[in-house]
Amino acid sequence: MGTVAVNGLCKSFGKVQALDGVTLDVPDGSFFVVLGPSGAGKTTTLRAIAGLEKLDAGSVHLDGRDATGDTPAARDLAMVFQSYALYPRHTAYENIASPLRARRCSSSEIAAAVDQMSSLLHIERLLQRRPAQLSGGEMQRVALARALVRHPRAFLMDEPLTNLDLKLRVEMRTELTRIHRSLGATFVYVTNDQVEALSMADQVAVLKEGKVQQVGTPTEVYERPANQWVAGFVGSPPISLLACRAEGDRLVGADGWTLPRPRWTTAEDGRALLLGLRAEDLSVERRGDASLPGELYGLEPLGDRTVVDVRVGTEILKVKARPTVTGTPGERLLVTVDLDRAHLFDAGTGLSLSEAGR
């Protein structure tokens, strides 16, 4: 069993409120990602689960039992730190063996477990080296091995891929997913990279300034964001937001543009709204019923696609286009909108209005 639950966590550092009532439920065996920008409280949440941080309020439950007062050692958790925290004076072997030595396992048990882990992570030939003699990627694997060697109740990971270069990061993402699947263990994974969250998670909890904004599957968080901030944080390029209000059967923009009002919205007339449009739901190459007039602001060729920046009124829309698209800044364009996939938010509260009727 490996369920982890936190309830109403509150923690402040001086004047900064790092956690403000964080409540999360991590199901057994899931890959649970805590996503948020730096300073959101994700690392503090993880450390609270591990028992490394004293809480001002709130409780931590492991497998249904209140573990808030337990020492880190008693919680039977394993953690991979962002800086790996490999003991610098010990060899890789000794680092990996450390959790087993702490629990007084026999040398033969230790040898067998370290062997198994090092072959799982392909680090057999590194075992006699010290951390200073390892590359970033190798250190990360050793840190993983140290966490995995004990088969704990759950694994906590604090932005483990942040310090790796792009190629390694992409490879390790797949590797971690594979390891998770083969172990079937509970992973609580903290990151500020929404690509990691979407590609690896069973469930995502989005945090901002110590408060949980939304918890859901990657699909839910991407396609049905609870508020405008989540919509902007998840997804690349970031969602484009246009100020507007509903009037009869049209949406009227602050800059004078109009669009047919989506069938699914029940927002009353006159209410200040934000229309959220993802780059892949916009097009400068297709014709459609709903379109916005704009002016080419810039082009971002990314290889497999080009992001076209179009100025509509005072806002800049980001539109996904084929890699071969060209244009001159300033030229007039029509941006076709797929209204069925658009989002509407209350301009004041930021909350999503898109749920009704969809």
Place this chain on the structure above:
Amino acid sequence: MAVSVDEAVSTGPARDNPPPARRFRGRGRSVLEVALLAVLAVVMLFPVLWMIETSIKENRDVYAIPAKFLGFTVTMDHFKDVFVGSAGGRSSLSVAFLNSIVVAGVSTVLATVLGVPAAWAYSRFAVKAKKDQLFFILSTRFMPPVVVVVPIFLMYRQVGLIDTKLGLILIYAAFNLPFTIWMMKGFVDEVPAEYEDAAMLDGYTRLQAFWRFTLPLLVPGIAATAVFALIFSWNEFVFAIFLTSSDGVRTAPPAIAGLIGGTTVDWGLVAAASVVFALPVLVFAYLVRKHLVAGVTLGAVRR
């Protein structure tokens, strides 16, 4: 990796090129430098050189007028006299040196054993009014021993610690402790707390984590801090002279000072005793030379 504003607006090429001699015309500048340094060297080193010479001169050369700088016969008699008494046994000076070793050694050990855990606690934990506490600790170093020696004397007389090695050990430890804490905290701050976090998750208690993983990394820092404490205790004069009186308890500084006075002074012996006394400090100071700046700035240990 932060770029300082100065670097950003600098008008000359950076670090690895020798700066062109701009302000002083070429050679003129370096001659002035050398001359100033030479004068400084002579002023600072001359007394030391004279002391060393005096310790190896025969008595008639010591008192010779005009003073003999070169061309004297070397004798080791004075050094013998430092250690061997007039009756052939141990001299009282050698007892004093022994006392110095014991007092300085034990007080340093005490200050280190108490200071290191305290520094660790200050570094790792959120203590109420930490900044104020640390400042208070540091402030005890602002005042010279001479200010408190009278109250200490009165207190010691009450509890019977006058003229005891234990009394000196305790006061030295007390005076060294704030410095030990302050300096060690800097070293502990340098060791990432994450090693202890990782160890606790591995299954160790906090104390075990400190002992197994952090302490080994602190050894250089502890060594440097201990040497500074040792140097202070070794050289300490005020408490020694006020709180002790008998030959069996006295440490080296008051003992050597006691040689000066009365009708005639055996300068050769004084010089030899001073050389013997200064030697350990020189050796230790050399060992921690890299950290000497830290000792002077008391806390700004990192480069």
Place this chain on the structure above:
Amino acid sequence: MAGIEVTALHKRYPDGTVAVEHVDLSIGDGELFVMLGPSGCGKTTTLRAVAGLERQTTGDIRIGDTLVNDLPPAERDIAMVFQFYALYPHLRTRDNLAFPLRAEGLPKPEVRERVDEAARLMRLGPLLNRRPRQLSGGEQQRVALARALVRRPRAFLMDEPLTNLDAELRADMRTEIKHLQGELGATMVYVTHDQVEAMSLGHRIAILNKGRVEQIGTPLEVYDRPASLFCAAFIGSPPMNLIEVELVDGKLRSQGGLVLPPPPGLRRDRRLVAGVRPEALEVTEPGADRSVPARVVSAEWLGDEIIYVVDHGGQRDLRVRMPPTVRFAADASVGLRHIGGTPAVYDVSTEDLVA
């Protein structure tokens, strides 16, 4: 504005480390030129040499037609924006902007006019009376940019200016910088390790590795035809698939049977690797027309697309870009099909592009 010429640049430190082995660059007047590479590749050292903050061991630097090797930074008529903003903490924004101009001795009305113009370009209006500590990271970076603008230099040098910002802010600032550059027609040399930034900003990109330039080209050139295996792995996310192939019957064949059209003029006697972008492959139902068998290792859903990692002929890490509506489960047997054009082909031993 002026172009910049870097000729045979070499930088070696006294302790023996060679930061820049050999760099030749020809940056056009009004071009947004990006230097891209991993940390330690020499891009920042090259930039600092152009700025005059470091002196090169050998090699020449020309700004416009002037040889600037012996000129200090202040006399090179360039402005630099740093990763860490380097704003004067005790000055208000307005004074931070005016400082370089006052230092040059410009008359007050001109200083005011230039400050106002830069503030307008970078939309700093409400921030002019604040001090750096009252500004957010993004605002500070805009002020740093404005401070470079006021000097009206011949070229702008930017050292990873967006690295410290949050992803969302970075995307916005990228658009701003690109638009600004276009509007001003400014010559900009931009250093970054982020290949998305490089692709979206640069008119041309120079990829550096271990002190040497591996390739210079437009974003699309560098993406479609990376000059070496290093460039192929560095540009593009996910990285290019590198498949060992053999020339058989006039076609390129992988171990698992995948067939690719060969570029013309390929010789048989070398061991070859074909670079195939994830979007040049397709995952289909097993047995589909022209497909070869493969197995799904994992599926990474990214919102607007899915990246499938497939196992094909023993190569377990082929990545395929598919629309988010096409769903296959992990461990599923599928078909793999090449749908792109002629792949870039590399020699395994030299790691260079051969065709």
